[in-house]
Amino acid sequence: MRLDTIETGSKARVIRINRGARAEQQLMEMGIVPGVEVEMLAKHLLRGPIIIKLGNMRIALGRKLAGSIEVE
Known part of the structure; x- marks a missing residue:
């Protein structure tokens, strides 16, 4: 699945x-x-970035870039 x-x-x-x-x-x-674990903090239903947590950091990613990250 994708991020x-x-x-x-x-x-x-x-x-x-x-x-x-x-x-x-x-x-x-x-x-x-x-290998790293991320947590989905927020995503807008329509458009806009998603916010993930990686360790103690919060990172905003564009949808297209997030869609290129395969996760399990």
């Missing part, structure tokens, strides 16, 4: 990133790498 599809309050483990090297590098710099 943008999990419910608010749910936790998931990152499996892989299905985008180009540039997006992968950007996510890596934020700490979003395969």
Whole structure:
């Protein structure tokens, strides 16, 4: 499943990133790498970013980028 599809309050483990090297590098710099656990804090029903928690950080991601992150 993709990160943008999990419910608010749910936790998931990152499996892989299905985008180009540039997006992968950007996510890596934020700490979003395969194996880490993230929690969905908020997402708007229509458009706009999603907010995830990674450790003690809150990170806003665009829907398209979040949709490229495969989680379990």
